[in-house]
Amino acid sequence: MSIETIYEAILNGEAKATKADVTATLAAGVSAVEILHHACIPAMNQVGHLFENGEKFVPEMLISAKAMEAGMELLKPHLVEAGVETFGKVVIGTVAGDLHDIGKNLVAMMLEGAGFEIVDLGIDVSAERFITAVQEHEPVIVGMSALLTTTMTAIGTTIDALAEAGLREKVKVLVGGAPVTEEFATRIGADGTAFDAGSVARVAKGLIGAA
């Protein structure tokens, strides 16, 4: 039960082992911050890296994310108590008219694993709801997902709405989904796009200027 075993458990997608190891490691006096920064985040980093390399696949990425989530549940109270700050909040959702969420959920998990705090608005999220969430949570990043060529236009609409509400400059807009391309992202005024959940953490950190 140590940083190393927690890292391995997350890497292997073993939620039960992760929980057991985190519990034991905390009990042994290792700080939650240390576990977060030396086990959880590096493990999810490696998962993303292996996915990008084609050595891990979507199921492995998801079960690792679930294992990390399980560990984070136990760490969160300690992190809050210690006043540990995340990289900031990410308000994420699938845009209006679109019900697809698998990719968005994976991205949310990977961003959380990288040290962001996630506010997940779910699916079929109107521009108004995005705006309300941005006003309430003051995120560093707004993430928008669309799977259909018909609904991806709502990404552009939402970005425009953010601008009209005077919020555009306060956030970085990250967009994604199967039909989204770099060209589309640039055209509609997003700040960036990641090809998939495996690379999103790297792109997100790049957007906010974190390592």
Add this chain to the structure above:
Amino acid sequence: MNSKQRVTQAFSGAGYDRLPMWYGAEPGTTQNLLNFLELSSVEELDDYLGVDFKTIRPRYIGPELKRYPDGKFDTMWGIRRGGGHWGIALNTPLAHAETIQDVEAYPFPRPEWFDVDFTEADKELSNSYCIIGGMWSPFWHDAMELLGLEKMFIALKFDQALVEAVVDRAFDFYYTVSVQAFEANPGLIDIFWFANDFGTKKNLFIDPRLWRQLFKPKMKKLADLGHQYGLRVAYHSCGDISQIIPDLIEIGIEILNPIQVTAANMDPMVLKHEYGQDLIFFGAIDYNEILSHGSEERVRAEVRRMIDILGYDGKYIVAPSHDLMMPEVPPRNIWALYDEAKKYSSAQVSAASSIA
């Protein structure tokens, strides 16, 4: 030369007048195209475009499946779908299944819910068109939707027996109905075309080793079934399936669809070079960018390019790189695809035979 002969000859590499062509789209897309071309029926459209295939699959005659005012609808799997077009599954019937008994207790679709017999009209079509039949068989997707993605993925790693139980029941259903279809209509079906998407834009969805263990044997059973009844076997998977193409050839797949050229590792030139001896390619006219957003001239240029790359030996069925065109595709571009393919392919064949 009728369509049936055209397809046979093209696949043999000689004696054909142009490459075969296939059309598949959402009803809304077809309506747009009918309006654009000022035609009034799918039959008229097929003839006008020069489509060489008719798809005659077993017909559902089971319990009524509800359609709702908000566009949602129920399926024979006990799933409600919504969210546009074929939509997504809105419920997860086996989300709480823990044991094989839980799976066995679930009301899977029944073979008797399908009428497999060809009508007289079907038999008539079979005289002149190349007939695609059997069940589409997307048992991987059905299993995923019944269990839910998260549960499926966790089970793939930690409880494979549960996954296999669901996949087996879904597979057995499709297999049984397909057998019945081939038994009932001897000599009337030419191609058994079935599907399961295992590719994403880059790489497979699941580890190929897992695919070989859990899904390859089932795909082989389907391929063997087709061959047992003298049919050619066609397989559909979107995305980057480059890693398993050798496996597909090994299990007897002869025709590969839709060749999503914008996915990684699916460069048609590379595929033709590596697998042209073993596969007939079916699709490849880029749907994501060119058909959806390109100019008419760009579509036509791409059709010519693809015919040169994939069709020089006859072993290519011209079609989009996605098997179901959505209504967003400009009808002008769809028309341009088939018009150019017909003109260019005919010209190429004539030129080749005049040299010979």
